[in-house]
Amino acid sequence: MKKVTIIGVGNLGKSILSGLAASDIIDASDITAVDKSKYNLKEVEEKLNISISQDIITSIKGVKWIILCVQPRQLDLVLEEIKDKLTSDQILISTVTGTSIAEINEVVPDNKVVRVMPNTGASKKLSMTCIAANEDVKEELKFVEEMFDTIGRTLIIEERLMQAATVLGASGIAFFLRFLRAMIQGGIQMGFHPHEAQIIAVQTAIGAATLVAKNGTHPEREIDKVTTPQGCTIEGLNEMEHQGLSSSVIKGVMASYEKINTIK
Numbered sequence: 001m002k003k004v005t006i007i008g009v010g011n012l013g014k015s016i017l018s019g020l021a022a023s024d025i026i027d028a029s030d031i032t033a034v035d036k037s038k039y040n041l042k043e044v045e046e047k048l049n050i051s052i053s054q055d056i057i058t059s060i061k062g063v064k065w066i067i068l069c070v071q072p073r074q075l076d077l078v079l080e081e082i083k084d085k086l087t088s089d090q091i092l093i094s095t096v097t098g099t100s101i102a103e104i105n106e107v108v109p110d111n112k113v114v115r116v117m118p119n120t121g122a123s124k125k126l127s128m129t130c131i132a133a134n135e136d137v138k139e140e141l142k143f144v145e146e147m148f149d150t151i152g153r154t155l156i157i158e159e160r161l162m163q164a165a166t167v168l169g170a171s172g173i174a175f176f177l178r179f180l181r182a183m184i185q186g187g188i189q190m191g192f193h194p195h196e197a198q199i200i201a202v203q204t205a206i207g208a209a210t211l212v213a214k215n216g217t218h219p220e221r222e223i224d225k226v227t228t229p230q231g232c233t234i235e236g237l238n239e240m241e242h243q244g245l246s247s248s249v250i251k252g253v254m255a256s257y258e259k260i261n262t263i264k
Contacts, residue, residue: 079107117130
């Protein structure tokens, strides 16, 4: 009942495989990776000691969970290939951006489907994975959470929010990194060597995020702790806001959201 086949061994597929193989919720011998690339398969086989295959049909036989980690343009081809070989008790987990549960069920109407949206933090087991499913998957959802908890943190959301989750959680990696780059550039301008500025800015970013995560506080509470009256921190914050920092970030997030709703 816990056998898993992952179709697609790109960066995300490798991260999910790594998390599952290192966990105690499933045996590595019950995991199969499927990909057309022999190089990708050899890499995960050597590192994780799992089963590999280039044959999708053979790899989904007798498997409860099938995780689809393919590109959007490849999804229809994969579904067409497997649809007549699936049994009704098999559950599909899709990481494919922009394809709804209903659209997948148009091709495989007899199978339960779960949508998940991890991010690239998965490679360091620091993913934020959002999960959505219909009511008919309620009983099985707990194990889906357990699987993706192996690569970070999970959150169950309504499917209507999956596009927003992609922007905030997946595109959000790039947004935070762009701010981090700006911090590094500021450090260089103040006199640090680039590698020194990066060390300071990266560790500061980790510390800031951890304060909010561990303390469960709103960011403004933590900001108040480092802003003294007439100090340099409030001077810098106010200048950033005068230049439109918060407004620019919100506009960027919403522009990304508007764009994702046009992508298919």
